[in-house]
Amino acid sequence: MPVQKGLKATITKVVDLTPTVRELFFKPEKDFEFKAGQFIMLDIPHEGKIVQRAYSVASGDKGKSEFILVIKCYEHGVASRWVPTLKGGETVTFSGPFGKFLFKEPPSQQVVFVCTSTGLAPLYSMLVSQGVNHKNVDYKLYMGVWNEREVFYSRELEEAKKLVPNLQVHFVLDTASPEWKGLTGRVTQPISELDLTSKSTQFYICGNPAMIKSVRELLNSKNFPAAQVHTESYG
Ligand SMILES: Cc1cc2nc3c(=O)[nH]c(=O)nc-3n(C[C@H](O)[C@H](O)[C@H](O)COP(=O)(O)OP(=O)(O)OC[C@H]3O[C@@H](n4cnc5c(N)ncnc54)[C@H](O)[C@@H]3O)c2cc1C
Structure with a gap:
């Protein structure tokens, strides 16, 4: 799909998923096509100018008349301070789709x-x-977050399990309360325990560059083929 610039969309809904992550629903002025894994460049007003930030589309690629972004807001940062001001109803401009991080x-x-x-x-x-078109595949998801309050999309992932029964979801917390029954620490730990020899395996890794580096190093140390590791760094 060719990259288009100056596209317009209305933010139709804003949901606080966690104390730092907001989910934004966009209705583009005209149908917007992208492939799962791709991102857009969103125009963000800042001190009388426009700056651009990249955001991966979080929704499925069949819905052309609506798409969703999930954006983490850090304490400092241009987009991080703008996103919390959104209430819904705003019109924004963006360009896209971009990226080769594809399934x-x-x-x-x-x-x-x-x-x-x-x-x-x-x-x-x-x-x-x-x-969802490959129901026999063993899907495993490891999602690292700071703590329980930063977990999101657990309901959506439970729903996805109805479509892909072999999906395992693991939230891996930096810091957990004594009640937490799931994984803690770094995502590299459970990954180091995976069976990577008896089944053909592909990795899709996205987010913090330090995490991506650690997982790559771990997989290299196991002689796992680099061609089977696909990454998108947010840093
Ligand atoms: C291809 C691609 C896709 C992306 N998709 C998403 C997405 O779907 N959702 C999403 O939330 N982000 C995504 N990002 C990251 C996003 O583009 C911005 O970098 C992020 O929102 C921070 O922008 P900012 O304007 O708030 O910070 P900036 O103004 O660019 O940075 C200024 C300061 O903000 C703080 N900051 C910024 N990033 C971080 C960080 N990672 N950790 C800690 N502090 C930080 C630091 O204090 C930093 O010095 C993506 C990045 C890329 C390259």
Whole structure:
């Protein structure tokens, strides 16, 4: 799909998913086509100018008349301070689609998705757009977040399990309360325990560059083929 510039969209809904992550629903002025895994460049007003920031589309690629972004807001940062001001009803401009972080068809027997926080966006889009067409694949998702309050899309991922029964979802918390029964620490730990030899496997990794580097190093140390590792860095 060719990149288009100066596209307009209305923000129809804003949802606070966590204390730092907002979900924004966009209705483009004309149908917007993209492939799961791709991103847009969103125009953000800043001190009388426009700056652009990249955001992966979080929704499935069949819906052309609406798309969703999930955006993490850091304490400082231009977009991070603008996103919390949105209420819905605003008109924004953007360009896209961009990117080659795409789901490879046909998938291998095991597909491992690894992300930190909003790095989930393109992976979730891949899962609901193409992953659902391959019900026999063993999908595993490892999503690193700071704490329980930063977990999001657990309901959406439970819904996805109805379509892809072999989907396993693991939230991996930096810091957890004593009640937390799931994984803690770094995503590299559970990944180091995966069976990567008896099944053909592909990795899709997205988010924090330090996490991506660590997972790549781990996979290299296991002589896992680099061609089977696909990444999108947010840094
Ligand atoms: C291809 C691509 C797709 C992306 N998709 C998404 C997405 O779907 N959702 C999403 O939330 N982000 C995504 N990003 C990141 C996004 O483009 C911005 O970099 C991010 O929103 C920060 O922008 P900002 O204007 O708030 O910060 P900037 O003004 O660019 O940065 C200024 C300061 O903000 C803080 N900051 C910025 N980023 C971080 C960070 N990662 N960790 C800690 N502090 C930080 C730091 O204090 C930094 O010095 C994507 C990036 C790329 C390259």
